[in-house]
Amino acid sequence: MASPVNIVVGSHVWVEDPVLAWIDGEVLQINGHDVHVRTTSGKKVVANVSKVFPKDTEAPPGGVDDMTRLSYLHEPGVLQNLAMRYELNEIYTYTGNILIAVNPFQRLPHLYDTHMMGQYKGAGFGELSPHVFAVADVAYRAMINEGKSNSILVSGESGAGKTETTKMLMRYLAYLGGRSGIEGRTVEQQVLESNPVLEAFGNAKTVRNNNSSRFGKFVEIQFDKNGRISGAAIRTYLLERSRVCQINTPERNYHCFYLLCAAPQEEKDKYKLESPESFHYLNQSKCFELDGVDDSLEYLATRRAMDIVGISEDEQEAIFRVVAAILHIGNIDFIKGQEIDSSAIKDDKSMFHLKTAAELLMCDAKGLEDALIKRVMVTPEEVITRTLDPASAIVSRDGLAKTLYSRLFDWLVEKINVSIGQDPNSKSLIGVLDIYGFESFKCNSFEQFCINFTNEKLQQHFNQHVFKMEQEEYTKEEINWSYIEFIDNQDVLDLIEKLQLQALMEP
Ligand SMILES: Nc1ncnc2c1ncn2[C@@H]1O[C@H](COP(=O)(O)OP(=O)(O)O)[C@@H](O)[C@H]1O
Ligand SMILES: [Mg+2]
Structure with a gap:
């Protein structure tokens, strides 16, 4: 993107670095397009003027919690701000009304306890530190006040933390719309309890994530006229089917295969199973075990979760017969x-x-x-x-x-939906979309292509929302500002969509 200010000798700037992505320094000399910079680590580098960005020397040391407040909204500025906050364990940052979450790769229970939920309940957006609860709270309040349904979109690359974020959103919505004093298990409990079952059959270890969802999920939480949860439905799509037959080191197939191979001996005998090493669909990868996970305990936990979700003993038996048969x-x-x-x-x-x-x-x-x-x-x-x-x-x-x-997967989802129960008379709903992340392998399967396409569409939605609308606003108000150049892949999307249409129209 074009820099809004001139870069002169003595300017504090960011230049690209092969290891650190961006590194800061001071301009020593400018020869035509070449900018000579001495980095803070003492290195001297030469960069093209189009790749040199001004550094805000007055940025607050702890960063800003809304990036629209940054003096320079360019890549190094955004990354520096996120990095500074991350150092202080601040994993959430706003960009206007969008929340950015950086994966903490450690449990932060204090961030998500009931006390925290209480704090965010009804608080104005932006009043408290950025938080995933604040986003859910806005969606809920808007639904109550305007009587209309809302959706929350969670996107990001594989391993970024989408599924964890989705769980937190649902937990908070359950907290807001939960019914107390009702006998038995509530809808919201059931939705949360169905997670382990879905994960056993729809998640797998990938390069970047030991528990990566290999399917898209749209959870609809339905509310009655009093804003109480009255039903829910889980819709899934684009399960990565190719994984069943083909995997590479260090990935694994779907968890359920390994769980069943680690079942108690009498179960294994029933299904004539040996170790995972003996099955072609599992031994194409040299990875069989997950750090810190005991598949035999997970097997029992999955059976228990199936009990809770309302899958009978006979049905469970049938499910695992299919898994073994595969x-x-x-x-x-x-x-x-x-x-x-x-x-x-x-x-x-x-x-x-x-x-x-x-x-x-x-x-x-x-x-x-x-x-x-x-x-x-x-x-x-x-x-x-x-x-x-x-x-x-x-x-x-x-x-x-x-x-x-x-x-089998579709059948399981259907079963879970029946057991949770939908409310045909619900007044409005909040949907949470958790898709599986963008990835680019040496050889991408057709499924990954579809997922990447979906991610790209979501990215367009995001661009539309953040940049395009913002820029129109500025143009309308005749405010002079430099355009943010972003990579717009709309052409590629158009091309793929046209091809798709053509394929459909062919006899
Ligand atoms: N908010 C969080 N708190 C703690 N750990 C997290 C959080 N977000 C992500 N993680 C960790 O990162 C891993 C990958 O996150 P996940 O949500 O499965 O990624 P994605 O769905 O984007 O592929 C999780 O298994 C968890 O260990
Ligand atoms: Mg996921």
């Missing part, structure tokens, strides 16, 4: 069959896994085998059955595993 399906291997472009089950071991998967799914083993090594095509004239070569058989095997898993 692991066995992954171990079915193929060899070339006798005819060209055909395949057969590789050996006794593969046959064992095929039979076990069929038993667990309560289907016919021969039928399952045919489904994997043959493809049936229905044309208006006839039904054609074609054999598949081993590589194609693997594709259909993995396709079956992914579909089974995503159907």
